[in-house]
Amino acid sequence: MPKNDSALGTPEAAARTSLTTRILAVNIFALAMLAGGFFYLDSYRSQLIDARLDETATQVRLIAEAYAVTPAEDRPKLLAKFGQVTETRLRIYHYPVPSVAPASIPVQFDSWSISPPTYQLRDPTQEEWQKRVARFLDRTIDVIVGADRPGQYADPDRDTLVAWPLAQQAMKVHGLVTDVERAPDRTPMILAAIDIRNPRGGGDILLSTENQRDIIRIVRAERLRLTVVLLIVVLVSVSLSLFLARTIVRPLRRLALAAHRVRLGRAREVQVPRLPERRDEIGTLARALSDMSMAIRQRIDATEAFAADVTHELKNPLASLRSAVDSLGLVKDPELQKQLIDVIRDDVGRLDRLITDIAEASRVDAELARARFESVDLGIMIEGLLTAREERGRNRDVRVAFARPHRGTAVVFGDGSRLTRVIENLVENAVSFSPPQGLVQVAATRDGDDVVIRVEDEGPGVPPEAREAIFNRFHSDRPEGEQFGRHSGLGLAIAKAIVEGHNGTIMATDRDNAPTGARFVIRLPAWSR
Template identity: 70%
Template sequence: MAWGIALRRSEERELALMWSARWSLTTRILAVNIFALAMLAGGFFYLDSYRSQLIDARLDEVAVQARLIAEALDAAQPDRQHVLLEQLEQASDLRLRVYDAGGARVLDSWLVGPPTYVLRDPDEEAWQRKAARALDRAIDIVVGADRPERFNEPARDTLSAWPEALAAKKEGIPETRLRRAPDRTPVISAAVAMPDTGMTLLATTNARDIVRIVRAERLRLGIVLAMVITLSVLLSLFLARTIVRPLRRLARAAHRVRLGRAREVQVPRLPSRRDEIGLLARALSDMSLALRQRIDATEAFAADVTHELKNPLASLRSAVETLEKVKDPALQDQLLDVVRDDVHRLDRLITDIADASRLDAELSRARFETIDLGQMIEGLIAQREKRGIDADVRLAFARPHAGTAVVLGDGSRLTRLIENLVDNAISFSPPGGLVKIAATRDGDEVVLRVDDEGPGVAPDVREAIFKRFHSIRPEGEAFGQHSGLGLAIAKAIVEAHNGTIMVEDRDDAPTGARFIIRLPVAER
């Protein structure tokens, strides 16, 4: 018992749900799929890393270009620097500014050529761009992206207005700086010192193409993510529909059965389902049918018990009431005999009824073991002959070879089975008659036969005699000697042992009945 309780608790722990116990099955399916999609949405974090790589690459590129331009300008004649500056601006697409040793701006490519970029005012752009910037801002907040300082053209354009230019002049190495334009696009600058002339070059550009590249990639990822989310939600709902709806129907049907409405509940069998839910539906349907049959059988049994008990009780009541009024001693003795017979009949009925009512429960809990029917029947016949047999009926048993008629079963119940069949055969046998018992092996079955020399059983009642309280007794037998439960108990025992029982006429005698029981052979 303790082992069974521990096993049950272990199974309950294995099947228990921790944090999701209160969630419906549909919610769990959606949650699992959406979690997988959230992992896909992590691609937006990759886009931030991709953008950072593009910006770093552009910073290095501008720094290299600025260094090469500075070397070219440093080597050029002063009167040729304006022309060279314009040419270099067109080739590099950068705004180039040169500051002298005192920090004053002496050259500006925008003064000799067209502007290379335009800083756009966000307030003057269309709503689509505003929406794109709002999305940029939201994603930057989610991924925790760095926020560069804002780019503003200085009111007085001198070297001191550009920290990267001051650092480059001081350190003698190229310096870069990232800023953001009013429309959130990156502005990249690089400063390079020109040691031969003591001047400093500052190159700036609005890397709007980086934003376009990132937005294009984000759009593609967003489209894929939207498609996958839509498909995943639809598949999740389909999965929930194919799982949750039938389970809900089965749960409602089981609930109605629990409320005591087993007769009116039709548990769906879902014949088209070949999966585990279909197996569950058919198992529950079969269980409800079995329960319905059990309830009907219990009610019929209760009604039969009531009917069978009323007859001896009515007879007993009549005899007791009459006994008070009768003064004749001979009549009183007759009435007392009736009372005794009725009391014995009631005792027999109550004993058989109690045995029949607990038979199923006991057999369901019984531990089967190997039983040699030959030895068992031989012992039963010996005990019966010692007690004496009514009407001098003889018993004959053709004992099989040892180990031939071995079955798996409950010894006490198999003993009761054989006793009931033998008692039935004796009661129908004529005085001095012979009851033959045989047990043989037939393939994978053990066949047990009990033959009597009585009148036999009519074909139209051969099924009915195995029903409870159905009693067809031989002529001349006193009323109430049998409860009508012996063969019903025998059939229940046989079926509990996965066997069959039937009755037919004897083929080796002019009269008599033959009861045949088939039980599976015990596997060695």
């Protein structure tokens, strides 16, 4: 059952989106985290306001202490001077006894009455468009970050104690109270009120108001810097994302298109781009797909050639069989009928051997792919094979000698039954080509990281020009006098397929220091624990 993207750990939603979209999404997510700096600006603004509240509280306490020890006639000048230095507006509300209703207590002194105003509340409707845009951004960001919304500040029409809840609270707690409100143009207003008790009874409420416009300027300046940095990072990130997507997605699309054309099989030679200039994983993938498509093409060509060869090889015995069957009904001579029946029997046997070998050759690759390899001691395996041949009389009048290696020196990792088939084919060929009383020598030795198997005979040998062709399917070059059709020409082809399936090699050479004879050499990787 094929695994879907979810089974492989890829969410279904991501699997439905393109790779370009995913790359952009990942980078935009990182930018969103950078945009979280606006939350930091809100915290920074809150810290500035808290610092100004503490500073104002300290100033108001000092002013109240100075006010308490200053003669009454000098207090207005003192408050006016403090108001100019601290850029605040100072008001005094005198109450003779705490029981007096705040509504009946008017302002006794206002620092702006004898000195110029220390701040100006601006009408937002009269400001230029840049300020309106800035305030719109302030409101938008406040909504996004969930900033606190202080109350709206406005000077009362009738300036009495009851118009200032903060002053009433200071009077109630007999101490200092601070608060933050927002001016019409959204700038912070710092308010502080303190109760200055008179030892002889009654007291004064000192109210300080201050427009901290510079806090907005500082926050906006930091926001502008952050916005510029964010825009630059966005442009760079999006550009790099598009570049990355282009360098990844475009070659992947080319590979996918080529793979699709290979799947459709409409083009005989589909060139899968190898991307030799790429040295990354995509280049590795491209070359792997190209090699895979070439291997598939070669496998298809081999299959088609094999099918054509099978058709050709089957036609000969079938034609002979058809001719013998057709003639059998016309011949009345018992002797000729017996000869025709022998021909039919030989052709049926030949077809049986041919079909058996064809089936073996066609499934050897698939069975090797499913086989469970294990360590195989070739010395023990070959010794058992040759003993069985001797007991069954398979060697006829040919002597077979085996130089058995030390136990454990000729061990490979593979399928023992398949390797037995290889040695069986080579020994059978060597025996069939050997002269009467000839000698076939089999050896298995360790050579570095390989195990080398040699099978030598004293037959006519293999001509140099035929040493590659003998491993082709249905190539049959049999000794003189052998009955036709006893071999299918697939033995060495099967042996080569099995050896290569074990990552080994097989070749035919001349014997050393011998006038005749052939030597088949197999090299297999040695098994190491």
